[in-house]
Amino acid sequence: MKRIEALFRTLKQRGEKALIPFITCGDPDLQTTRALALEMAARGADLLELGIPFSDPLADGPTIQAASNRALQHGVHLQEVLELAGKLRRDTDMPLVLMGYYNPILKHGLERTAREAAQLGVDGFIIPDLPLEESGPWRKAATAAGVASICLAAPTGGPQRIRKAGRLTRGFLYYVSVTGITGARTALPAELAAALKEVRSLVKCPLAVGFGISNQEQVRWLAPYVDGVVVGSAIVQRVARLKGKELLKEIGNFVAALKEPLKP
């Protein structure tokens, strides 16, 4: 968790914003995930979100659903994701955040998941089907182990919920850009900039925006309003399309391009 706080502090001092790429862990296999993570770290990623594969990802669009299926076919589950995170921690200081649905974490055990994750160098968790009302037991376990439980806020929320999410979250607040599921979009809602301004006025913690952000132009547009930008499906689409050296090169270049407008 300290790594996340330090990251946003350092970036703020430099007038820089965080690029937060997402990939599904084990898509198409663990070796590729590891290589991609290190390549992205080298090319401008500031914090990595690693998706935990799940059979029924109901907040995700077709791109991440398919990635999740590919990873499951290779037998990648929470245990393997934790192990890979541990390996990555030996190679990089980049904060690592796991994003996954509640049931696999519940099945593994809340305290056990939080403790093992902390020991392996995972910095936080984002659980998209765990709203504030249900997150008490998990937040307790995460806090005890020293991993951040990162809350989401959505456009449907209204000021009261957003303020509460800002108060309860650790690390940063993840604002969902669209009323919808994950997936690359060519157009983001025009009112997003105004919404982010409002969120900024309601919360004190670092603010990141995600869902649907797929290109450099969108990142450039959003950069002034936030502390970090999450790009997921647009990367996962490329992972699905390419292989080997070509994949690493393409993802590296894409990440570098996305980081460009976030630099001071």
Added chain:
Amino acid sequence: MLPDRHGRYGQYGGRFVPETLMPALLELEAAYRKISRNREFRRELAWYLREYVGRPTPLYFARHLTEELGGPKIYLKREDLAHTGAHKINNTLGQGLLARRMGKARLIAETGAGQHGVATATVAALLGLECDIFMGTEDIRRQRLNVIRMRLLGARVIPVESGSRTLKDAMNEAIRDWVTHVRHTHYVIGSVAGPHPYPMIVRDFQSVIGKEAKAQLKVREGRRPQCLVACVGGGSNAMGLFYPFYHDPVRLVGVEAAGHGLSSGFHSATLVAGAPGVLHGSYSYLLQDVWGNILEAHSLAPGLDYPGVGPEHAFFKDSGRAEYVSVTDGEALEGFKLLSRTEGILPALESAHAVAYLKNLAPYYSPDDIFIVNLSGRGDKDVDAVAEALGLSGGAD
């Protein structure tokens, strides 16, 4: 009274949904609590249930089935005679009227057997609401007739290709749609499953089954039944029958689908063979692997083909208030044949599970005892599947 204010039935239930949906669930709960108490709404619902659905449905004494089983008197609650041919309309009508009062212009629903989809499309047509139904392509293949019915009623049937292409995947997709269109869309969940307040709302609207049965039996026999039997997929028809008898000394038996047999791994017996976890917004029993991924459910009855179950049933199971058992596809087919031949009633394959289990209970009861079996739907939709399973042809004998 359960659920508590967190939507919990004991440890089960809750609201495990993306943050985007939380305000919609809170809005729905507030609207439901207000509207369901409104006298005008209750009158409106009662009027439609009587004039449109054809309620009360008969409580029919199945004399020949009783003789055949040689035990207690068997009464059938004839939900198969409700408009659209199943109990599902009790809930869709209630939710449709609720949605209209909430100013929602569009209804969406998931469907497995197609009965809930048809019931939702029917109410959408009746109330002049737009309607999209999510249905797995495997179910579309198995339930062609209901797909055509929904289209004739003016609904769009959206094929779902993900996962096992059955009910659970249709529900995932309906939730994804709802997340996206939550502002003007009401999601009509068809069972006592999903996030709070759905298990409560669906239970309340389906409770008309048990309330009627109780009153009808009182008139006929002047007393209470000894045992209630109903099939359980998500559990709405069972909860509808059971709930009004909750405080009575009546045995409650829910029959799940054992598919090819519990040991085969191809079944839908969530309460009998599953373990607690979170699926589709609530904490309840589930079919899941050791990593917490959801397993595919299997049943010849598409309406039971669901790896979850309503949280209140989970609570009933743990507290011992109800017991849950299972019958295989083969036994259900025997139940189907039994009711068809003895009473001239083709039951839905789902309801045939409840009928099939009677042979295990009947020997322990005397002819003075009374059972009520929920005949939750009619079997016309299953004729092709049954014919295939039994090797019947439509040609000349």
